[in-house]
Amino acid sequence: MLELQRVIWRSAGSDFRLFIPRLTVKSGITLIVGRNGAGKSSLLKLMATAQFPLEGDIRYDGMTTSRDLAVIRSSIGFVPTGAELYEEMKAAKLLRYLAELKGNTNPAQLDQLMDSFHLAPYKNDKIKSLAQGVRQRIALAQAWIGSPSFLFMDEPLNALDSLERLHFIRYVAANARNRTVVISTHELNEWEAWADRILWLDEGRPLFHGTIAEWGEDLPLSVWEGRIDIKDYHHLNPEHVLHVREDNLAYVVRYLGSEPPGSQFIRQSPTLEDAYFIRCRSHPTLLNSI
Numbered sequence: 001m002l003e004l005q006r007v008i009w010r011s012a013g014s015d016f017r018l019f020i021p022r023l024t025v026k027s028g029i030t031l032i033v034g035r036n037g038a039g040k041s042s043l044l045k046l047m048a049t050a051q052f053p054l055e056g057d058i059r060y061d062g063m064t065t066s067r068d069l070a071v072i073r074s075s076i077g078f079v080p081t082g083a084e085l086y087e088e089m090k091a092a093k094l095l096r097y098l099a100e101l102k103g104n105t106n107p108a109q110l111d112q113l114m115d116s117f118h119l120a121p122y123k124n125d126k127i128k129s130l131a132q133g134v135r136q137r138i139a140l141a142q143a144w145i146g147s148p149s150f151l152f153m154d155e156p157l158n159a160l161d162s163l164e165r166l167h168f169i170r171y172v173a174a175n176a177r178n179r180t181v182v183i184s185t186h187e188l189n190e191w192e193a194w195a196d197r198i199l200w201l202d203e204g205r206p207l208f209h210g211t212i213a214e215w216g217e218d219l220p221l222s223v224w225e226g227r228i229d230i231k232d233y234h235h236l237n238p239e240h241v242l243h244v245r246e247d248n249l250a251y252v253v254r255y256l257g258s259e260p261p262g263s264q265f266i267r268q269s270p271t272l273e274d275a276y277f278i279r280c281r282s283h284p285t286l287l288n289s290i
């Protein structure tokens with residue numbers, strides 16, 4: 001469990017200020033969502049002890065960085081965005097090297113991670129020869145070395161193909177039960193079936209923290225879906241259209257509104273992303289962003 005208390009951080013090169021009054025992140029998967037520049041990466045770096053708050057306190061199962069930094073760091077796995085890897089090293093050697101840095105020398109676990117992240121075919125390849133998605137899988141695999149209790153991953157699905165994305169999400173879900181896993185993402189729907197909680201940040205402040213079920217509750221707008229003739233489509237307010245696909249000379253439209261735009265529209269359960277759009281639309285400072 002992670003507990004943040006009046007955490008403040010300011011970026012040196014901009015006016016950005018992160019302020020988390022109070023936050024408890026329980027075990028399982030917590031997604032951090034929010035616009036570009038909302039502070040997701042900054043918060044993950046603080047959680048991963050890659051940077052420290054100006055004020056406030058982050059506790060890791062009750063431990064604080066001022067007293068127990070080495071122990072805390074040994075129980076953290078971190079995937080920053082754009083992680084730089086040693087280009088001249090071979091994949092297996094790099095993982096071995098990173099494991100040694102973490103004080104972990106269990107070759108069986110490294111083999112297991114190579115298998116789990118589909119890296120075995122590349123173990124003797126130099127990093128510089130690898131495709132972006134394979135490099136990303138190395139960055140993801142290294143975070144699990146030593147079976148850390150806390151995992152912080154910044155946009156981990158970046159560069160992965162669709163099969164690898166699903167494989168990785170399942171891997172995280174299967175291994176998250178007794179761990180605190182915090183993931184920043186712009187791909188809410190891909191995590192829909194697997195995540196436990198959402199933290200929504202904007203301008204460095206939390207606007208929502210709760211379960212996936214709570215995220216979809218008490219929304220001020222509903223989601224509707226229905227078929228309309230192509231000629232009638234232009235009557236719909238385009239700003240309320242979430243999705244449209246052509247089907248047999250008609251459009252099937254997913255629509256956001258307090259009322260259905262026509263009698264043929266049926267209310268739908270909002271996806272995580274629908275709920276995000278609704279919440280953004282209904283928030284005073286984000287009103288014009290969608």
Ligand SMILES: Nc1ncnc2c1ncn2[C@@H]1O[C@H](COP(=O)(O)OP(=O)(O)OP(=O)(O)O)[C@@H](O)[C@H]1O
Nearest residue numbers: 011012013014016035036037038039040041042043
């Ligand atoms: N090392 C840094 N030096 C200067 N400014 C920084 C640094 N890191 C972050 N910032 C600033 O902090 C703010 C928040 O950025 P951050 O990367 O945390 O947002 P984000 O929510 O992760 O965005 P994105 O979705 O684009 O990745 C931005 O204004 C950014 O310019």
